[in-house]
Amino acid sequence: MKIEKISKKYIPMTETAFYILLSLTIPRHGYGIIKHVEELTVGRLVLGSGTIYGTLTKMQRDEIITVYADEKRKTIYEITDVGKELMRHEITRLKELHVNALMYEGEFK
Amino acid sequence: MKIEKISKKYIPMTETAFYILLSLTIPRHGYGIIKHVEELTVGRLVLGSGTIYGTLTKMQRDEIITVYADEKRKTIYEITDVGKELMRHEITRLKELHVNALMYEGEFK
DNA sequence: ACTGTATATATCACGACGTGATATAGTCAT
DNA sequence: ATGACTATATCACGTCGTGATATATACAGT
Numbered sequence: 493m494k495i496e497k498i499s500k501k502y503i504p505m506t507e508t509a510f511y512i513l514l515s516l517t518i519p520r521h522g523y524g525i526i527k528h529v530e531e532l533t534v535g536r537l538v539l540g541s542g543t544i545y546g547t548l549t550k551m552q553r554d555e556i557i558t559v560y561a562d563e564k565r566k567t568i569y570e571i572t573d574v575g576k577e578l579m580r581h582e583i584t585r586l587k588e589l590h591v592n593a594l595m596y597e598g599e600f601k
Numbered sequence: 602m603k604i605e606k607i608s609k610k611y612i613p614m615t616e617t618a619f620y621i622l623l624s625l626t627i628p629r630h631g632y633g634i635i636k637h638v639e640e641l642t643v644g645r646l647v648l649g650s651g652t653i654y655g656t657l658t659k660m661q662r663d664e665i666i667t668v669y670a671d672e673k674r675k676t677i678y679e680i681t682d683v684g685k686e687l688m689r690h691e692i693t694r695l696k697e698l699h700v701n702a703l704m705y706e707g708e709f710k
Numbered sequence: 711a712c713t714g715t716a717t718a719t720a721t722c723a724c725g726a727c728g729t730g731a732t733a734t735a736g737t738c739a740t
Numbered sequence: 741a742t743g744a745c746t747a748t749a750t751c752a753c754g755t756c757g758t759g760a761t762a763t764a765t766a767c768a769g770t
Contacts, residue, residue, distance in 0.1 A: 501726095504615075504616040505729080506613075506727070507613040509727095510698070510700075514705050517671060517705060517708040517709075521747080521748090522747070523746060523747050523748080525748095530700045536697075537612060538707075539625040539728090540728070540729050540731095541729095541730085541731095541747090541748075541749080541750095542729060542730070542731085542749090543729065543745095543749085544748090545664050545750085546727085546728080546749090546750090547727090547728085549749095550727095551711095565746085565747060565748080566746095566747070566748090567747095567748085576709040577709075580710075583709070585645075586695075586698055587699070587702070588642065588645075589616070589619070589695060589699075590695060590696070590698075590699040590730050592620075593625060593692045593696070596623050597692055599626040599685075600626075600686075600689050600692070601689075605718075610755095615757080617756085618756095627725095629720070630718080631719070632716095632717060632718050632719080635715095636717080648757090648758095649757070649759060650718090650719075650758095650759085650760095651720085651722085651758060651759070651760085651761095652756085653719095654719060654721085655720090655721090655729085655757080656756090656757085658720095658757095660749065665712060674718060674764085674765070675718070675719090676718095676719085697742070697755070711770100712770085713767090713768100713769085713770085714767105714769090714770105715766100715767085715768085716765100716766080716767085716768105716770105717743105717764100717765075717766075717767100718763100718764080719762100719763085719764090720741100720762085720763085720764080720766090721760100722759105722761085723758105723759100723760090724757105724758085724759095724760105725757100725758090726755100726756085726758105727754105727755085727756080727757105728743080728754100728755090728756105729751085729753085729754090729755105730751105730753095730754105731751085731752090731753105732751085733748100733750085733751100734748085734749085735747085736746080736747080736762085736765105737744100737746070737747105737754080738743105738745085738758100739743095739744090739745105740741100740742085740744105740753105
């Protein structure tokens with residue numbers, strides 16, 4: 493699938509998708525992602541099993557991640573080049589969001 | 602409603618909700634929000650009519666926004682104190698996201 | 711007067727998403 | 741052998757944003 497179609501589907505990216513793709517810069521399996529995201533967010537974000545396996549299947553279908561290795565009780569994924577391009581777009585959007593957040597922060601005191 | 606319940610419901614906040622609340626630091630009506638958000642995001646984000654009026658009704662029900670004035674063809678809203686507290690929480694989350702984005706950005710080149 | 715564009719709100723069906731429950735099963739320490 | 745942890749899969753549920761459709765006013769150009 494082309495990057496334009498993928499972008500339309502995945503941007504704005506859900507927090508779940510964002511942290512899964514961040515995690516997959518290193519090949520990991522589902523459960524490993526859950527633990528890594530938990531660590532990255534200091535316990536704030538604990539992905540449900542339905543969320544992780546559902547999302548991984550969807551992302552694999554859209555070819556933004558791919559199977560890196562298939563061990564007996566672990567399917568290990570990694571991000572693809574299309575996935576990386578998607579993340580560059582998403583990070584650009586996050587920067588815009590961050591700039592606006594800082595600009596208006598004082599209004600919420 | 603208490604801030605804990607509101608936070609559970611609204612965080613992570615959708616991009617739509619975030620920009621609507623940013624806009625409502627100044628009292629505005631629905632159509633005015635659409636135009637303001639379009640401006641803030643340099644044309645990137647154009648909220649659909651279903652999105653804006655649906656979300657405004659929901660937010661009013663949850664008391665994170667309130668009716669500021671009711672003119673003949675315009676209902677003008679503004680953010681409440683609970684809404685502001687919610688935004689402080691959301692901005693904290695956005696900063697975390699931003700930090701992680703910058704930390705991993707190099708991996709997507 | 712007619713036409714087109716912009717302003718302004720409301721409602722509905724649709725597809726997509728995250729959650730939590732349920733189920734299943736292997737591993738490892740006590 | 742019991743419990744805790746690792747690991748994956750599936751399903752119903754409620755929520756969300758979108759785009760279409762509908763309605764109506766206002767204003768400028770021709």
